[in-house]
Amino acid sequence: MTTFGLLIDGTETAASAGERFASHDPATGEVVGWFARAREADVQAAVASARAAYEDVWRDVSATERGRLLQEVARRIRGQAEDLAVAEARDCGKVLTQARSDVAVAARYFEFFGSAATALHGEQIPVGPDVVDFTTREPHGVCAQINAWNFPLNMAARSLAAALAAGNTTVLKTPELAPYNTAVLGRIVTEAGLPPGVVNIVHGFGAEAGAALSSHPDVDLVTFTGSVGTGRAVAASAAANVTPCVLELGGKSPTVVFPDADLDEVADQLARGFVEANGQSCDLPSLAVVHADVHDEFVDRLVRRVEKFTVGPGVDDPDVGALISEQQRARVEAYVAGAVEQGVRVLTGGGRPGRTDLDSGWFVEPTVLVDVTPGMTVATEEIFGPVLSVVQFATEDEAVAIANGTAYGLAAFVWTRDLGRGMRMTRRIRAGQVYLNCFTSGDSPMIPFGGVKRSGYGREKGFEALRTYTQVKNICIFTR
Numbered sequence: 001m002t003t004f005g006l007l008i009d010g011t012e013t014a015a016s017a018g019e020r021f022a023s024h025d026p027a028t029g030e031v032v033g034w035f036a037r038a039r040e041a042d043v044q045a046a047v048a049s050a051r052a053a054y055e056d057v058w059r060d061v062s063a064t065e066r067g068r069l070l071q072e073v074a075r076r077i078r079g080q081a082e083d084l085a086v087a088e089a090r091d092c093g094k095v096l097t098q099a100r101s102d103v104a105v106a107a108r109y110f111e112f113f114g115s116a117a118t119a120l121h122g123e124q125i126p127v128g129p130d131v132v133d134f135t136t137r138e139p140h141g142v143c144a145q146i147n148a149w150n151f152p153l154n155m156a157a158r159s160l161a162a163a164l165a166a167g168n169t170t171v172l173k174t175p176e177l178a179p180y181n182t183a184v185l186g187r188i189v190t191e192a193g194l195p196p197g198v199v200n201i202v203h204g205f206g207a208e209a210g211a212a213l214s215s216h217p218d219v220d221l222v223t224f225t226g227s228v229g230t231g232r233a234v235a236a237s238a239a240a241n242v243t244p245c246v247l248e249l250g251g252k253s254p255t256v257v258f259p260d261a262d263l264d265e266v267a268d269q270l271a272r273g274f275v276e277a278n279g280q281s282c283d284l285p286s287l288a289v290v291h292a293d294v295h296d297e298f299v300d301r302l303v304r305r306v307e308k309f310t311v312g313p314g315v316d317d318p319d320v321g322a323l324i325s326e327q328q329r330a331r332v333e334a335y336v337a338g339a340v341e342q343g344v345r346v347l348t349g350g351g352r353p354g355r356t357d358l359d360s361g362w363f364v365e366p367t368v369l370v371d372v373t374p375g376m377t378v379a380t381e382e383i384f385g386p387v388l389s390v391v392q393f394a395t396e397d398e399a400v401a402i403a404n405g406t407a408y409g410l411a412a413f414v415w416t417r418d419l420g421r422g423m424r425m426t427r428r429i430r431a432g433q434v435y436l437n438c439f440t441s442g443d444s445p446m447i448p449f450g451g452v453k454r455s456g457y458g459r460e461k462g463f464e465a466l467r468t469y470t471q472v473k474n475i476c477i478f479t480r
């Protein structure tokens with residue numbers, strides 16, 4: 001059984017209080033690994049290490065060299081891709097096909113930001129003949145990064161690669177429910193030759209390590225991925241130090257289906273989409289908003305696909321794996337039970353798989369709910385399980401109102417062959433990203449990502465992330 005220490009100043013160390021905790025396979029309950037449990041003193045040491053590495057080393061490393069090191073990290077991720085995918089499947093229940101894709105995307109983050117590092121530059125401002133005025137983009141310095149458990153490796157790569165490419169050093173707190181692959185990534189960056197202290201990784205719990213990190217006065221930027229409630233607490237503690245913050249929070253992303261859409265194509269992609277990460281993804285299409293003229297026909301096609309899905313441990317590569325914890329399963333089951341009490345019909349799923357071989361895991365069947373009306377809890381709240389709520393609409397205005405009728409604004413998906421209508425919808429829906437006739441972009445690290453409303457603020461991914469991880473400095477020179 002692997003035990004991971006805290007990565008501080010390039011060395012894995014035990015926690016100062018000597019404590020540790022285990023992570024478990026949500027499909028079986030087996031221990032996957034042991035992790036040093038950081039408390040405030042350990043977080044202090046990690047931030048001090050990141051500060052020293054920034055001031056003494058990293059701020060003087062050229063963008064070319066930073067980029068080269070990131071490319072080396074990518075090469076090493078690809079070199080052990082299958083081990084990482086299996087570990088991800090065991091640590092967070094991700095089905096193997098998705099875990100493999102997550103690993104490839106993690107490598108892609110380091111490749112993309114490794115290339116982009118040298119493309120970041122300021123601009124010259126034409127103030128007048130005797131003045132040279134220009135901006136530079138400088139790193140913030142020390143970044144605190146706090147992540148969720150649903151895409152552990154992928155998200156760690158997203159935060160680290162962008163922060164490092166922009167010239168920051170970091171302290172990353174792993175999600176306590178799935179810390180394994182971020183810990184492995186810590187070993188990978190060390191082996192790839194990043195100087196000690198540039199990447200520090202602490203494991204531990206939110207109220208301990210997380211709170212100590214987000215409230216640390218020597219942190220220059222906090223990036224947080226997680227729930228709205230925790231995001232509020234993190235932003236408040238960062239605000240006490242006037243530290244800028246990026247919040248990537250939850251979502252209830254609508255899929256609007258107009259009658260002229262290719263219903264088979266939408267049904268195929270939506271069925272796959274709402275069970276991604278076993279339904280535990282911030283931007284997955286968990287709310288279907290379907291035109292009344294095609295509702296019954298569309299739902300029928302969708303349910304036929306969902307009923308064929310297999311459920312099981314992630315390592316067996318089924319369509320749907322286990323939820324992260326017993327608590328998460330109870331939460332999902334409560335949402336479904338509450339909806340049924342309100343008159344919602346369960347067309348498929350709605351319970352546990354009822355197989356004795358799956359009794360020790362946190363499984364829920366993929367579930368489709370119909371007769372959901374706008375404003376119902378299952379139409380507005382993030383369930384975070386493999387549950388799709390289907391609402392009907394009659395007019396374009398109604399579709400917009402339902403799509404915008406949640407506190408969230410992360411992603412939205414619109415399906416229509418009418419480009420004019422599609423473009424109107426992209427403008428009217430309030431979300432950080434709107435997809436027209438697709439559910440994914442094809443190369444996610446390249447495109448900016450983030451939310452509006454309760455889904456948060458600030459952008460990760462893409463070139464936009466390099467702006468997030470830097471600040472503008474203006475330099476003005478009188479030449480007379």
Ligand code: NAD
Pocket residue numbers: 146147148149150151173174175176204205206207209210211212214225226227228229230231233234247248249250251281282283382384410451
């Ligand atoms: P969570 O808020 O419970 O925890 C997220 C992280 O915050 C964990 O590392 C946790 O240890 C830490 N934390 C908890 N309390 C803290 C505190 N007081 N101070 C500092 N840190 C603290 O969220 P979760 O259950 O791990 O993740 C699920 C949520 O994350 C969902 O709402 C999901 O939509 C969201 N999410 C968003 C994105 C995105 O990019 N927008 C991506 C993935 C997940």
